[in-house]
Amino acid sequence: MEFRLLRYFAALADELHFGRAAARLSISQPPLSVAIKQLEEQVQAQLFERNSKEVRLTAAGEHLLPRARQILALSSQAAQETSDVARGVRGHLRVGFVGASLYRGVPQALQAFQALHPQVRVDMLELNSAEQLQELQQARLDLGLVHSVRPPDDVSSLKLMDEPFMACLPEGHALTALDVIQLPELKNERLILFLSQVSPIYHRRIIEMCQAHGFSPEIRHEVRHWLSVLSLVSLGQGVAIAPASLQRVGMPRVIFKPLAGEQPVSELLAVWRKTPDNPLVQALLGCLREATGDQFPQ
Structure with a gap:
């Protein structure tokens, strides 16, 4: 059946009158x-009884009417929702993230995005960068929200923020008495580090x-998550070199100290497919820029 x-x-x-119905539809009576x-030919049933005085629905017409209205309403709803998705008003976003991003303004960005786009569903999935x-x-x-990566050609990227690395030490360690750590002072320490396969x-x-x-560190433990790094440091199993934002975790018995001199930085990147263009991705990127832009100003 045609819509x-x-x-x-x-x-x-609704009108039970051909003249009024035609006027409502902005057509003439013959069409x-x-x-x-x-x-009636398509459904193989008479839908109206009509004579010179009145028009009435038949039993078949009464049966079809609520279903016709439901089909028309669903069609209208589908058209509106499709338009909303195209305009970035409605939809569904699947967002990947590395655990450390939760301490870099990402929750605030998501909160701002949901306030602006209440009809958009956002699903979060924790995965490593690769x-x-x-x-x-x-x-x-x-x-995706990833650590420093080199994205493939079909993936766009935006650097959201830089932050310094810091020395991460167990409470009571001799080096916690210093205001600033020189990297060579970690030469004889057991280092806790990310698995190379993960990042x-x-x-x-x-x-x-x-x-x-001037030294190659002794790597004692390799783990998949920064929280595991901090947990092992808190248990006295070694030291770590970790992004500054992880201070916000508040892990007990863990002390962060700045590293002396100019050091490489930890980057948080947003990555997304170049095609097809998704207005919701662009809207979320705007919220991420605003929330993360002043985290660790250079």
């Missing part, structure tokens, strides 16, 4: 009569920081 025929049928069922006849790039390319994520750029960057100061 046009159902719309004509519903208008005539309305033809349309009703076409619909996993997020893979999920993006397979269209299972719309946007190869982070892993390599920290190793290269140490090597630039």
Whole structure:
């Protein structure tokens, strides 16, 4: 059944008068009569009883009317929702994130986004940076929040923020008495670090920081999450070189100290597919820029 025929049928069922129904539809009476006849042929049933005095619905017409109205309402709703999605008013976003991003203004960005877009559903999925790039390319994520990466050609990226690395020490460690840590002072320490498979750029960057100061660190533990790094430090299992934002975790028995000199930084990037363009991704990027832009000003 054509939507046009159902719309004509519903208008005539409301008015029960061909002249008024035609005027309401902004057409003349003959096309309305033809349309009703076409619909009756399609459903193989008479829908109206009509004579010179009145027009009435038949039992078949009474049966069809609520269903026709439901179909027309669903069609209108689908059209409106599609328009809303195209305009970035409604939709569904799947956002990947690394755990440390939760301490870098991302929750505030999401709160601001949801306040501006209450009809958009946002699902969050914690994945490491490499996993997020893979999920993006397979269209299972719309946007990712990752550590320093080199995105592939079909993925766009935006650096949201830089932050310094800091020495992360267990409470009571001799070096906590210092205001600033010289990297060579960590030479004989057991280092707790990310697995290279999880974040190869982070892993390599920290190793290269140490090597630039004349030593290769003794890596005692390798883990998948920054919270695991902090937990092991708090238990006295070693020291770490960690992004400054992790101070906000408030892990007991963990002391953060700045590193002396000019050091590489930790980056938080937003990544998304170049095509197709998604207005909701752009809207969320705007909230992320605002929330993270003043976290660690350079």
